[in-house]
Amino acid sequence: MTVAVFFGCTFIAFGPAVALFLFTIARDPLRVIFLIAGAFFWLVSLLLSSLVWFITVQISNKNSAAQQRGLLIFGVVLSVLLQEAFRYGYYRLLKKANEGLLALSQEDTMPISMRQLAYVSGLGFGFMSGAFSVVNILSDSLGPGTVGIHGDSQHYFISSAFMTLAIILLHMFWGVVFFESCERQRWWALGAVVISHLVVSCLTFVNPHYQGSLVPTYIILSVMAAWAYLCAGGSLRNLKLCLTCKDKDFLLANHRPR
Amino acid sequence: MADNVENAVNSVSNDGTEANRHTETTPSRNEVELNGQPPTARPPQVLTDSEEDEDEELTLKYGAKHVIMLFVPVTLCMVVVVATIKSVSFYTQKDGQQLIYTPFREDTETVGQRALNSMLNAFIMIGVILVMTLVLVVLYKYRCYKVIQAWLFFSNLLLLFFFSLIYLGEVFKTYNVAMDYFTLAVIIWNFGVVGMICIHWKGPLRLQQAYLIMISALMALVFIKYLPEWTAKLLIINASSVDLLAVLCPKGPLRILVETAQERNETIFPALIYSSTMVWLFNMADSAETGNNSSHPVPQQENQVAMAPTAQPEDDGGFTPAWVNQQQHQLGPMQSSEDSRREIQELPSARPPPVEDDEERGVKLGLGDFIFYSMLVGKASATASGDWNTTIACFVAILIGLCLTLLLLAIFKKALPALPISITFGLVFYFATDNLVRPFMDQLAVHQFYI
Numbered sequence: 001m002t003v004a005v006f007f008g009c010t011f012i013a014f015g016p017a018v019a020l021f022l023f024t025i026a027r028d029p030l031r032v033i034f035l036i037a038g039a040f041f042w043l044v045s046l047l048l049s050s051l052v053w054f055i056t057v058q059i060s061n062k063n064s065a066a067q068q069r070g071l072l073i074f075g076v077v078l079s080v081l082l083q084e085a086f087r088y089g090y091y092r093l094l095k096k097a098n099e100g101l102l103a104l105s106q107e108d109t110m111p112i113s114m115r116q117l118a119y120v121s122g123l124g125f126g127f128m129s130g131a132f133s134v135v136n137i138l139s140d141s142l143g144p145g146t147v148g149i150h151g152d153s154q155h156y157f158i159s160s161a162f163m164t165l166a167i168i169l170l171h172m173f174w175g176v177v178f179f180e181s182c183e184r185q186r187w188w189a190l191g192a193v194v195i196s197h198l199v200v201s202c203l204t205f206v207n208p209h210y211q212g213s214l215v216p217t218y219i220i221l222s223v224m225a226a227w228a229y230l231c232a233g234g235s236l237r238n239l240k241l242c243l244t245c246k247d248k249d250f251l252l253a254n255h256r257p258r
Numbered sequence: 259m260a261d262n263v264e265n266a267v268n269s270v271s272n273d274g275t276e277a278n279r280h281t282e283t284t285p286s287r288n289e290v291e292l293n294g295q296p297p298t299a300r301p302p303q304v305l306t307d308s309e310e311d312e313d314e315e316l317t318l319k320y321g322a323k324h325v326i327m328l329f330v331p332v333t334l335c336m337v338v339v340v341a342t343i344k345s346v347s348f349y350t351q352k353d354g355q356q357l358i359y360t361p362f363r364e365d366t367e368t369v370g371q372r373a374l375n376s377m378l379n380a381f382i383m384i385g386v387i388l389v390m391t392l393v394l395v396v397l398y399k400y401r402c403y404k405v406i407q408a409w410l411f412f413s414n415l416l417l418l419f420f421f422s423l424i425y426l427g428e429v430f431k432t433y434n435v436a437m438d439y440f441t442l443a444v445i446i447w448n449f450g451v452v453g454m455i456c457i458h459w460k461g462p463l464r465l466q467q468a469y470l471i472m473i474s475a476l477m478a479l480v481f482i483k484y485l486p487e488w489t490a491k492l493l494i495i496n497a498s499s500v501d502l503l504a505v506l507c508p509k510g511p512l513r514i515l516v517e518t519a520q521e522r523n524e525t526i527f528p529a530l531i532y533s534s535t536m537v538w539l540f541n542m543a544d545s546a547e548t549g550n551n552s553s554h555p556v557p558q559q560e561n562q563v564a565m566a567p568t569a570q571p572e573d574d575g576g577f578t579p580a581w582v583n584q585q586q587h588q589l590g591p592m593q594s595s596e597d598s599r600r601e602i603q604e605l606p607s608a609r610p611p612p613v614e615d616d617e618e619r620g621v622k623l624g625l626g627d628f629i630f631y632s633m634l635v636g637k638a639s640a641t642a643s644g645d646w647n648t649t650i651a652c653f654v655a656i657l658i659g660l661c662l663t664l665l666l667l668a669i670f671k672k673a674l675p676a677l678p679i680s681i682t683f684g685l686v687f688y689f690a691t692d693n694l695v696r697p698f699m700d701q702l703a704v705h706q707f708y709i
Contacts, residue, residue, distance in 0.1 A: 036329075039654050043654055047687075047691070050694040054693075068701075079709040129709070133709075135646040136646050136703065139646055159706070160706065
C-alpha cells in the first residue's frame with residue numbers, strides 16, 4: 001500500500017500495452033483514431049451489459065447473496081458475449097469504411113490494412129478493458145490501508161495487475177485471430193475465440209485461488225499468442241530469420257547491411 | 259489555353275496550387291489569388307477532375323493528422339484539469355461562494371426548488387454568454403477592433419496573472435512548499451508577460467499553444483469550483499444547444515462572425531482560437547493576412563465553434579491593428595491596388611514560400627470548446643462516484659465526438675459547432691457510467707471477476 005505498489009502494479013498491468021502503443025501506434029494518426037474507436041466500442045458493450053445486469057438486479061431479491069452472485073456470473077457471461085458481438089460489429093464497420101475509403105481515393109491500396117486494424121482494434125479493446133478493471137484499484141493502492149485485513153488474500157493488487165496484463169494482451173490476440181477468421185470465413189476459429197474469452201472470464205470465478213485462475217489464463221495467453229502470430233503471417237522460418245538478422249526483405253527495407 | 263494556364267499555375271509554387279483551389283471556393287477573389295498570373299477573365303470553376311480527386315485524397319490523408327492535432331491539446335487540457343482536481347483540494351471545496359452570474363443557490367430543501375434554481379442559474383449564465391457574443395460580433399462588424407483588443411487584453415491579463423497566482427498558491431499549499439513573495443512575484447511576472455506576448459503578438463507556436471491550453475484549463479477549473487452541480491450540467495447542455503444554433507442558423511452570431519471574417523479575408527482572433535499551424539504574418543503582399551490559413555480549404559480553418567464562454571480571454575489573432583501599423587511603418591504606406599499586388603506577386607519570392615504545405619494546413623478549435631470539454635471531464639473526476647471509470651468514459655466519449663465532428667467538417671467543409679456531438683456523448687456516458695457501470699464494476703472488483 002505504497003507508491004511502490006502503485007507504480008509496480010501500474011507498470012505490470014500497462015507496461016507492455018503502453019510500449020506497444022508508443023512503438024507501433026503513436027506515430028500513425030490513423031491507427032490512433034482506430035484504437036480510440038475500438039476503445040469506444042468496448043465501452044458501449046460494457047454499458048449495455050451493465051444496463052441489463054442493473055435491471056436484473058433491481059427486479060431480484062437484494063438480500064440473497066447467492067442470487068446476487070448468480071446474477072453477477074450471468075452478468076459476466078453476458079458481458080463477454082456482448083464484447084465479442086461488438087468486436088464483430090466493429091469488424092463490419094471497418095470493412096465498410098475501408099471499402100468506402102478505397103472507392104473514394106485514387107490509390108490502389110487501402111491506407112491501413114485489415115491486419116493492422118485487427119491489431120489496433122484488439123489493443124483498443126484491451127486498453128479499455130484493462131483500464132476499467134484496474135484503475136480504481138490502482139488509485140486505492142496509493143492511499144493508506146491494509147490488504148486482506150478481513151482474511152482476504154494478501155496478493156490482491158499484484159494478482160489484479162497480472163490478470164489485467166493477461167487480459168489486455170489476450171484482447172489484442174483475440175482481435176487479430178477474430179478479424180482473420182472473419183476475413184477467411186473460418187467460423188470455427190471465431191467460435192474458438194469466443195469460447196476462450198468465456199473460459200478466461202469464468203476461470204476468474206475461482207479467485208482468490210489464484211493458481212486456478214492465473215496459471216490457466218497465462219497458458220491460454222501463450223496459445224493465443226502463437227495462434228495470432230500464425231494468423232498475422234508469421235512462421236517458424238520468419239522467426240528464425242528475424243532473430244538471426246538474416247531476413248533480407250526487412251533489411252532491405254530498412255537499409256541495413258546483413 | 260485553359261490547360262496551359264493551369265499548368266503554369268501548377269508549376270509556380272505550392273501557393274499556386276493552393277490559390278488555384280481557393281478560387282473554387284471563393285470566386286470573388288479570383289483576380290488576386292493567382293500567383294504570378296495576371297487575372298484573366300476565367301470562369302470560377304478552374305479545377306479539372308484530376309485536381310478534384312487529388313483534393314479528396316489529400317483531404318483523407320491529412321484528415322487523420324488533423325484529428326490527432328486536435329486530440330493532443332484536448333487531451334492535455336483534460337489531463338491538466340483532472341490532475342489538478344485530484345491533487346489540489348481547493349478546486350473541489352465548496353466554500354459557499356458562487357459567481358455573480360449564478361445568484362440562485364442549490365442547497366434548497368426540495369428537489370423541485372433545486373431544479374428550478376439551477377435552471378434559472380443556467381439560463382442567466384447562457385444569457386450573459388449570448389450577450390457577450392453578440393457584443394463581440396457587433397463590435398467586429400463595425401470594425402471597432404481596438405475595443406475588442408482592449409477587452410481581450412484585459413481578460414487575458416486577469417487570467418494570466420490573477421488566476422494563475424491563485425492556482426500556484428493552492429498548489430504550493432497542497433504540497434507544503436514554502437516560497438517567498440519575491441520569487442513568486444518574479445515567477446508570476448515572467449509567466450504572465452510571456453503569455454501575453456505569445457498570445458497577443460508573436461511567439462513560438464508551441465509556446466502559444468501551451469499558453470492557450472493553460473488558460474483554458476484555468477478557466478475550466480474556475481467554473482468547476484464556482485458552479486454548483488446541477489447548474490454546471492445544465493450549463494453544458496445549454497451551451498451545446500446554443501452553440502449549435504449560433505453556428506448553423508443563418509442569422510446566428512457566430513455564423514455572421516465567420517462570414518464577415520471570410521468576406522474581409524481576415525482570420526478570426528487567432529488567439530481566441532487554438533490553431534494547429536502558425537499564422538504567417540508576412541507572406542505575399544496579398545491582403546490575405548494569413549495566406550496559408552485562408553488557403554484551401556478555407557472552411558477547414560473556420561472550425562469556429564463555441565466562442566461561448568466569452569467571459570474568457572478571446573484574444574484576437576495575429577492581425578492586430580498594431581501589427582498592421584508596424585508593417586506599414588516598416589514597408590512604407592502601401593496602397594495595395596490590384597496592379598501593385600499583381601506585380602509583387604509576379605516577383606520571384608525571396609523568402610521561402612510560407613509553410614503552406616498540404617501537411618501544414620491546420621485546423622482550429624475554439625477555446626470555449628476546450629473549456630467545456632475539460633469542465634465535463636473535471637466534474638466527472640471531482641464529483642462522480644464512479645471516479646476514474648467515469649472520467650475515462652467521458653474522456654473517450656468526448657474524443658470520439660470530436661473525431662465525428664471533424665469527419666463532418668471534412669464532408670461539409672464549413673464552420674461547424676464542435677460542442678454538440680462531444681457533449682452529448684460525454685453526458686450520456688457520464689450518467690450511464692456513473693449509474694449503471696459503476697455498481698457492476700464495483701461488484702466485479704470485489705469478487706475479482708474479470709470480463
